Each structure stands twice: as C-alpha cells, then as structure tokens.
C-alpha cells in the first residue's frame with residue numbers, strides 16, 4: 001500500500017485502528033472526524049497504539065515516522081480528495097453512513113473505493129440511491145484490525161467488479177486478509193459464526209449446563225487453541241482419520257440432535273457434505289493429511305509455549 005492515499009472517516013476506536021493499519025502499510029492517511037474533541041483524542045490514541053505495537057516489536061518504522069503519515073483533518077472534502085480508498089468508520093446508523101457518502105460524492109473519483117466498516121448493515125442498503133452506488137462495499141474489520149487482520153469484503157448488488165478487486169488489493173497491501181462475502185447476509189461471516197457460538201453459550205448457562213467462567217475456559221483452553229490457526233472445517237477434517245467425510249459419518253447425527261434441541265433444522269445433506277469434502281480435498285489432498293496433522297500439533301506447541309508463558313506472568 002506504499003504511496004496509496006487513504007481517507008478514514010470517523011476517528012473512534014475503529015477509525016483510529018484503521019489509520020494505524022494503513023499508515024503502517026505505508027499509505028498517506030487522512031483521518032477525519034466532525035468533532036474537535038474526537039480529533040484531539042485520536043491524536044493521543046494513535047501515538048499510544050503505535051507505541052504499544054513498537055514495544056512488542058510489531059511496528060516496522062519508528063513511532064514518529066508512523067505518526068507523520070497520518071493527517072488529522074477537520075474538513076471531510078480535504079480528507080477524501082485524491083484518495084484511492086475511503087474507509088468510513090462512523091456510528092452504526094444507516095442514515096449517518098448514507099449522508100456521509102452522499103456528502104463526498106463529488107469530491108472522490110470514479111475509481112475510489114467507498115468502504116463502510118459496518119458490522120451488520122448490508123452494503124446495498126448503504127448504496128441505495130447514492131450517486132456513487134457502484135463504488136460502495138462493506139469492508140468489515142476485526143477489532144482492532146492491526147491485530148485481527150481478517151477483513152470481510154462485501155459488495156453491494158451493483159458494485160463494479162474492479163472496485164471490489166481494487167479494495168482487496170489495497171487491503172492486502174496493508175497486510176490484511178480480505179475474505180469475499182459472496183452474498184449479502186446480515187452479520188456477514190464473522191458475526192454469524194460468533195453469534196452461533198454465543199447463542200449456544202447463553203443456552204448452556206440458561207439450562208444450568210455450565211457457568212460463564214467454565215464456558216469461557218472451554219473456549220480459551222480448548223476450541224480456541226485450534227481455532228487460533230485453523231477453522232471449524234479444517235478442525236473436523238484433521239480430527240478424524242478419513243477426514244471430514246468420516247467425521248460426518250461419526251458425529252453428524254449427534255450434531256443434528258443438538259441442533260434440533262435448539263429448534264434448528266439445517267441438515268448436513270449428502271449433497272452439502274460432498275460439496276464441503278470436495279473443497280477440503282482441493283485445499284488438502286488426502287495424501288497430505290498426516291503431514292498436516294503434524295503441522296497442527298506443532299502449531300499447538302508453539303501456541304502453548306507463547307501463551308502458557310504469558311499466562312504464568314500476569315501483568316507483563
């Protein structure tokens with residue numbers, strides 16, 4: 001992203017974090033907020049976040065060099081002029097986001113990516129009726145994006161293909177991992193997965209199966225250790241000799257009963273399972289399965305070395 005010009009609109013927690021990501025990636029960033037107190041707070045927060053990163057050896061340049069790449073501005077038109085990417089980070093209210101995009105439409109070019117950080121609003125709703133509707137996407141980050149690098153790229157129904165490609169290239173240039181959401185769905189992928197786990201966690205507490213602390217322990221000392229580097233499909237694939245097909249034949253019915261208990265009826269049909277198996281075998285051919293299991297175990301060992309040590313010395 002070296003040399004790219006990026007405007008970040010809204011200097012709250014996500015806006016400041018994006019300014020860190022893009023500036024660390026080498027972009028010239030203009031960070032705008034309509035409120036003077038927010039702009040002032042942002043200047044202090046930027047420095048604090050760069051310093052924290054530098055103290056962990058995670059900033060490639062000096063703190064002052066990183067700070068010099070970010071201009072905090074009071075005029076939104078100045079912020080967006082010449083920008084290849086506008087990353088909107090204002091409050092999660094449809095009308096606020098739409099009004100902001102409408103207000104900058106004559107100040108940006110035909111190729112500017114207009115990205116909203118929205119956590120749940122569909123991009124087609126944001127884009128509807130805007131002059132530059134074809135340039136709107138959602139670019140939904142993890143929080144904070146300089147530590148949780150996945151970014152969901154969600155095109156609206158009318159977004160031009162080259163805008164989506166350009167957004168993904170810019171994000172990659174800032175060391176983010178763009179993931180394309182192929183169909184607009186509330187919550188996208190990140191929050192739907194998170195929501196599935198959270199819904200079950202609430203049910204387990206309600207039903208007296210476990211308390212809050214123990215559920216969090218099952219995640220932090222159990223599932224989360226694997227999920228730190230492989231997802232649920234790869235986990236199932238590697239957990240059972242014979243891969244995901246074998247996992248489904250052994251565990252599928254039990255998972256279906258658990259779902260039915262929660263009123264869910266989304267069967268893993270043979271067609272769906274075949275589709276998933278085919279994608280997994282493309283990612284990991286059968287003859288590489290054992291090596292990958294070994295790789296997973298080495299990752300768990302590295303994870304253990306780092307995290308057990310950190311946990312043993314709280315406050316460090």
Ligand SMILES: NC(=O)c1ccc[n+]([C@@H]2O[C@H](COP(=O)([O-])OP(=O)(O)OC[C@H]3O[C@@H](n4cnc5c(N)ncnc54)[C@H](O)[C@@H]3O)[C@@H](O)[C@H]2O)c1
Nearest residue numbers: 010011012013014015038089090091092117118119141143
């Ligand atoms: N916080 C998260 O975990 C998270 C994660 C991913 C995405 N997001 C999304 O990012 C966006 C920003 O979230 P946040 O947590 O940074 O919010 P925030 O409240 O911390 O920041 C919002 C900023 O917008 C400014 N603002 C307020 N009213 C405005 C207006 N009318 N016009 C322009 N700017 C205005 C505020 O001064 C503030 O600096 C939201 O859409 C949110 O859903 C948040």
